[in-house]
Amino acid sequence: MHRLRSYLTAPTSIAPLAVFRVLFGALMVASIIRFAAHGWITSLYVEPTFHFTYLGFGWVQPLGHVGMHALFAVMGLAALAVMLGLCYRVAAVVFFLTFTYVELIDVTNYLNHYYFVSIVSFLLIWVPAHRAFSLDVLRKPGLHAGRVPTWAVDIFKLQLGLVYVFAGLAKLHPDWLLEAMPLRLWLPAQEHLPLVGPLMTEPVTAYLFSWGGALYDLTIPFFLLWRRTRVLAYLAVIAFHVCTALLFPIGMFPYIMIGCTLIFFSPAFHQRLLDAMRSLGRRPTLVRDGRMWRPSRRAGSLLAGLLAVHFALQLLLPLRFALYPGPLFWTEEGYRFSWRVMLMEKAGYAAFRVQDPASGRTWEVANYEHLTPMQEKMMAQQPDLILQFAHYLEDYYRTQGLDDVVITAESYVTLNGRRSRPYIDPTVDLTEVRPSLAPKTWILPFEAEPSAQTDTKDETTSALVSLP
Amino acid sequence: MDARPVLSRTRQRRVLAGTTFMLTSCDSGGANDTPDEPPPPEEEGFQRPDLLANVGGNLIVPAYGLLQTTVDGLASTVDAFAADPSEESLRAAREALKASRLAWQFTNLFQFGPAESVVLRSALNTYPTNVDRVEANVATGTYTLGSIADRPAGGFPALDYLLHGTDEEETMMLFTADANAAARLAYVQDNAAFIKSNVDAVVTQWQAEGGNYTGTFLSEDNAGIDVGSSLGMLINAMVLHYERFLRDGKIGIPAGVRSAGIPRPGTVEVPYGGYSLELAQANMEALERLYLGVGFNGVDGLGLDDNLRALDADELADDIVATLADIRGQLDALSDPLEEQIEQNNDAVLEVFTTMQELVVLIKTDMTSILGVSITFQDTDGD
Numbered sequence: 001m002h003r004l005r006s007y008l009t010a011p012t013s014i015a016p017l018a019v020f021r022v023l024f025g026a027l028m029v030a031s032i033i034r035f036a037a038h039g040w041i042t043s044l045y046v047e048p049t050f051h052f053t054y055l056g057f058g059w060v061q062p063l064g065h066v067g068m069h070a071l072f073a074v075m076g077l078a079a080l081a082v083m084l085g086l087c088y089r090v091a092a093v094v095f096f097l098t099f100t101y102v103e104l105i106d107v108t109n110y111l112n113h114y115y116f117v118s119i120v121s122f123l124l125i126w127v128p129a130h131r132a133f134s135l136d137v138l139r140k141p142g143l144h145a146g147r148v149p150t151w152a153v154d155i156f157k158l159q160l161g162l163v164y165v166f167a168g169l170a171k172l173h174p175d176w177l178l179e180a181m182p183l184r185l186w187l188p189a190q191e192h193l194p195l196v197g198p199l200m201t202e203p204v205t206a207y208l209f210s211w212g213g214a215l216y217d218l219t220i221p222f223f224l225l226w227r228r229t230r231v232l233a234y235l236a237v238i239a240f241h242v243c244t245a246l247l248f249p250i251g252m253f254p255y256i257m258i259g260c261t262l263i264f265f266s267p268a269f270h271q272r273l274l275d276a277m278r279s280l281g282r283r284p285t286l287v288r289d290g291r292m293w294r295p296s297r298r299a300g301s302l303l304a305g306l307l308a309v310h311f312a313l314q315l316l317l318p319l320r321f322a323l324y325p326g327p328l329f330w331t332e333e334g335y336r337f338s339w340r341v342m343l344m345e346k347a348g349y350a351a352f353r354v355q356d357p358a359s360g361r362t363w364e365v366a367n368y369e370h371l372t373p374m375q376e377k378m379m380a381q382q383p384d385l386i387l388q389f390a391h392y393l394e395d396y397y398r399t400q401g402l403d404d405v406v407i408t409a410e411s412y413v414t415l416n417g418r419r420s421r422p423y424i425d426p427t428v429d430l431t432e433v434r435p436s437l438a439p440k441t442w443i444l445p446f447e448a449e450p451s452a453q454t455d456t457k458d459e460t461t462s463a464l465v466s467l468p
Numbered sequence: 469m470d471a472r473p474v475l476s477r478t479r480q481r482r483v484l485a486g487t488t489f490m491l492t493s494c495d496s497g498g499a500n501d502t503p504d505e506p507p508p509p510e511e512e513g514f515q516r517p518d519l520l521a522n523v524g525g526n527l528i529v530p531a532y533g534l535l536q537t538t539v540d541g542l543a544s545t546v547d548a549f550a551a552d553p554s555e556e557s558l559r560a561a562r563e564a565l566k567a568s569r570l571a572w573q574f575t576n577l578f579q580f581g582p583a584e585s586v587v588l589r590s591a592l593n594t595y596p597t598n599v600d601r602v603e604a605n606v607a608t609g610t611y612t613l614g615s616i617a618d619r620p621a622g623g624f625p626a627l628d629y630l631l632h633g634t635d636e637e638e639t640m641m642l643f644t645a646d647a648n649a650a651a652r653l654a655y656v657q658d659n660a661a662f663i664k665s666n667v668d669a670v671v672t673q674w675q676a677e678g679g680n681y682t683g684t685f686l687s688e689d690n691a692g693i694d695v696g697s698s699l700g701m702l703i704n705a706m707v708l709h710y711e712r713f714l715r716d717g718k719i720g721i722p723a724g725v726r727s728a729g730i731p732r733p734g735t736v737e738v739p740y741g742g743y744s745l746e747l748a749q750a751n752m753e754a755l756e757r758l759y760l761g762v763g764f765n766g767v768d769g770l771g772l773d774d775n776l777r778a779l780d781a782d783e784l785a786d787d788i789v790a791t792l793a794d795i796r797g798q799l800d801a802l803s804d805p806l807e808e809q810i811e812q813n814n815d816a817v818l819e820v821f822t823t824m825q826e827l828v829v830l831i832k833t834d835m836t837s838i839l840g841v842s843i844t845f846q847d848t849d850g851d
Contacts, residue, residue: 188779189840192516192691249694347837349829354728361729364720368712377843380833402728412829414837419784420829 008154011147011292013267014132015274018085020156021129022277023259024120025083028095031117031252032076041068044109045102048372050392052107052385055435060104074098082124085134089125096121107385108378112341113253116163120260123159123310126303127152128293133274146290155307156263159314161221166318166339168217173343175329176214180206181416182345183213190247216240224264237261248342324439329415330446332382333439348380348423350411352393356402365393381413383424383443390430407431421446514778517691519761519770520698524685526763529674531574531754534764536671538568539664546660550653553643561656562631566743568663569624573750577709577758580701581681582673589713590619591666596735597625606648606655613662622659625737630656632740693840703772703841707832710755715824718748722810723817731814733807742805749799756792759831772835781838788835791827798823 035041045068053060062068075098081091100118103109129152130136131145175181184206191197199205216236223233241254262270295303321334328335329344352365367376370392379385390407397405406429412420421444424430428442545564549557572593579589591614601621605611613622630652633639643649672678684690690698716726717737722744724731736744757763761771776785798820802809810817836843 185779185838186840189693192688345837345840347833347843349833351825356728359728363727363729364725366712366716366726373708373843412833414834417781417838420833 008151009149009294012150012153013271014128014145014148014152014293015267015270016153016263016265017127017129017148018131018133019270019273020153020260020263021085021088021124022083022133023262024124024256025079025081027252027256027259028079028099028117028121029076029083031256032072032079034252036069036072036076041072043372044374045105048106048375050370050375050389051105052375052379052388054104054107055384055437057104060101062105071098071102075102082121085130085136088130088134088136092121092125092129096125106375107382108375110336111251111253112339113250113256115337116253117256119159119314120156123155126306127155131293132290133278144290145293147292149294151307153263155311156260157221157225158311160260160263161225162311162314163339164217164221167341168214168219170318170338170340170343171210171214171217173329175416176210176343179416180210182343183209185345185417186248193246213240220261221264224261227266230264234261234264244342250342326439326443327446330413331440331443332384344416346381346413346415347377348411348413348420350380350386350389350409350424352390353408353410353426354393354397355406355408356397357404357406358402370396380411381423383440384435386411386424387430387433387435387440390433391435394431405431415446514770514774516693516699516775517686517688519772519775520686520691520702522761522763522769522771523702523758524682524698526765526767526769527758527761528575528578528685529682530764531571531578532667532671532674535568535571535575536667538564538571539660539667542568543657543660543664546657549643550657553640553649553653555640558631558640558643562741565624565627565631566741569738569743569747570750572624573747574754574757576713576751577706577754578702579709580705581685582670582679584705585673586666586669588666588670589709592623592663593625593737594619594623595625595717595737596739597621597629599629602626602629602655606652609651609654613658614666623663627656627659628738628740630659632742634740693842695842699839700841703836703839704843706755706758707828707836707843710824711828711832714748714751714755715821715828718744718751719817719824720821722806723814723821724810725818725821731810733810736806736810738805739807742807744806745799745802745804745809748806749796752792752795752799756796759788759792772839776835776838779838781834784830784834784838788827788830791823791830795820795823795827 042065045062046065051062063071075095078091078095078098081087082095096118099114099121103114103118128145128148131143131148134143137144171177180203184203187200187206187209190200193200220233220237220240223229224237226233238258241258244250245254294300318338318340321328321338324331324333326333329346350367352367353362354365355362367379367389371379371389379389386409390409393407394405408426408428409424409430410426411423413423414420423444425442425444430442433442542561542564545557545560549561575583576589576593583589598620601618605618605621611618611621631639633642643652646652674681676682685698687698690696693699695701695704720726722731722733722736737747738744757771759772761769761774763769773785773789776782776788798816802816802820806817832843
């Protein structure tokens with residue numbers, strides 16, 4: 001314990017942290033510009049009439065056309081300020097809050113790499129990343145520090161390591177390893193690529209990518225930590241992420257990882273990087289020397305506690321799935337916030353049947369009248385969202401003057417190339433189910449006899465048309 | 469080299485039987501196969517570009533060609549009717565309208581690219597038509613066909629109302645003896661011309677000498693399966709049309725599934741001409757042809773089924789074929805006018821809706837999953 005403490009508080013160069021700040025800020029600026037240029041602010045946060053919220057975060061609502069664009073503008077300026085090291089602490093807090101607020105608006109936009117960005121920007125709040133190579137130092141030279149405690153750099157390595165290792169552990173799944181799913185479904189889509197195209201249809205390529213990907217995720221943090229393998233490992237990082245960028249529509253994520261993993265390199269390397277950057281601007285060297293930054297004793301223990309809680313959560317959240325009975329991929333209970341990246345090809349269709357006890361009538365909801373295609377697609381394969389939509393519909397029909405309708409869902413989901421199967425118990429009135437983290441007993445079991453399923457399907461669909 | 473189209477025998481057998489609506493059924497392949505010739509391997513070298521070439525060249529472009537021919541005919545017969553309104557010329561105009569509306573069923577699945585940029589479906593076929601607005605437009609003579617406000621007062625459904633009306637004698641009277649007769653005739657002509665100009669614009673866009681969208685559709689850049697790719701757009705457009713405009717628009721909404729269980733027979737596609745069911749059947753046939761890759765030349769080329777089979781999803785491919793056949797059978801058991809069918813025996817219509825629902829699951833969920841095509845219409849990131 002003592003050794004760990006003295007390791008974490010030992011001085012190290014601030015250079016890796018400064019480079020990390022600049023790169024992360026720059027990547028965020030680019031991401032936000034790209035996001036706006038695609039028109040996604042409008043299509044994801046202005047146009048939808050209904051948003052799927054996170055449990056306990058129902059109060060996070062979009063801010064309208066002007067409000068959302070203003071929010072993104074503030075977020076972009078904050079990212080720019082982080083990059084430049086200008087009013088850094090404020091900028092880091094503002095960026096974390098605005099980015100996280102946007103991500104909390106709608107669950108159907110959840111991406112692991114957005115979660116990653118939220119976490120990294122949270123961690124950045126607590127480190128003195130602006131005390132070198134920043135406009136803040138230029139303004140107030142007294143802020144400058146050449147050295148920081150080791151933890152200020154290593155928390156990012158630990159966070160990255162957790163991301164990779166959990167992503168790797170998640171791949172140790174029969175579908176991924178034994179069936180090469182879902183890559184076997186996704187790779188053939190790239191058969192038109194020059195040179196490598198024909199290889200994409202070969203199952204052996206899918207197996208190679210599956211096993212290679214798992215091995216990469218599980219080992220890369222360690223090879224990056226070890227000085228002797230570091231350069232080779234970083235080349236692997238570039239190759240791996242560029243490869244995924246070419247093959248899959250995953251946006252900025254590969255570049256964010258390529259940028260962030262640079263932090264594993266030595267202080268001397270980062271110092272050379274800073275010198276190179278500085279020579280462009282002909283600024284005097286400021287980093288190499290200077291005092292050591294340390295938090296006050298009180299702030300230090302508060303920070304230690306905060307980071308201990310943070311990393312404990314980071315360790316436990318991805319494992320919470322073990323508390324639920326069903327197969328994780330099927331029920332998705334404990335799936336999010338766990339670095340389960342590109343693990344499933346899942347698609348579903350959910351038809352909601354409404355019964356009005358007052359009139360005895362039964363009808364079906366046109367989901368597309370309430371949801372965007374993207375929302376509809378995500379909703380149909382995630383039970384908590386199916387439930388949320390049913391509750392939204394209950395409220396909707398109440399405003400139409402129909403009190404206490406019964407809403408059931410007839411839904412089918414296909415997972416990793418298997419034929420679609422019934423998903424939600426079509427006999428359960430979802431308006432009577434309270435949203436909670438408790439296991440969802442109304443999800444139908446994954447392993448049902450195919451023939452039995454056909455029978456249920458016929459029964460439920462014929463029941464669907466029994467009008468008065 | 470043998471220039472005869474290489475077709476698998478299994479596919480030959482699946483060529484649609486019995487549905488021969490206006491498409492020249494050309495018996496290719498099957499009959500002149502020599503028995504001792506080894507059957508070509510089923511999945512040999514399935515290539516997505518070949519699928520796109522078949523769909524583009526043998527389905528989409530000819531379908532637009534047919535639509536263009538029929539709406540040309542519609543415009544000229546309507547002009548003839550306006551020049552000399554008679555029972556005979558009215559009948560000719562009605563027939564031309566029906567031919568156009570049937571041809572439309574073979575193009576409305578393709579609302580992407582040129583058709584999307586002129587919002588062809590909304591312009592041509594927004595129904596039910598707003599009778600009051602049609603009458604107001606006729607009376608005032610001020611309207612902008614294609615504008616959002618006049619969409620429900622124009623296109624095919626407006627012509628259905630104007631040319632058929634509710635009463636044979638009254639219809640003829642409105643075109644001849646009524647005070648607004650000339651304005652009414654002009655409105656009919658304007659609509660036919662409007663339909664024609666929209667269709668012409670889209671056809672030109674597809675032509676090599678026009679916008680060459682065919683080139684874009686078949687280009688290597690668009691050969692993938694991402695959201696902007698040709699297959700991505702094709703399948704997204706197909707699924708959207710099927711779900712909203714075929715299953716719901718033609719069957720579900722009139723049968724009441726979207727109106728709290730209360731049937732709305734007045735919302736059928738052709739409430740005055742009385743051939744709504746026929747249009748639904750033609751639209752299903754178009755979907756089936758697209759799925760199987762059966763071109764206007766009658767040749768069963770590469771379709772989505774072949775793509776599924778090339779990915780070893782034969783069972784799914786067969787199930788979709790079977791469900792399509794089920795729907796066809798159930799539709800055939802109904803009778804036009806659909807609104808009377810709904811009033812007399814809606815259960816049979818709801819049965820079709822249910823089977824159509826099964827097909828949604830198969831094509832929107834299972835098929836897209838196997839093909840790797842994302843149903844979103846939005847180009848967002850995944851992870």
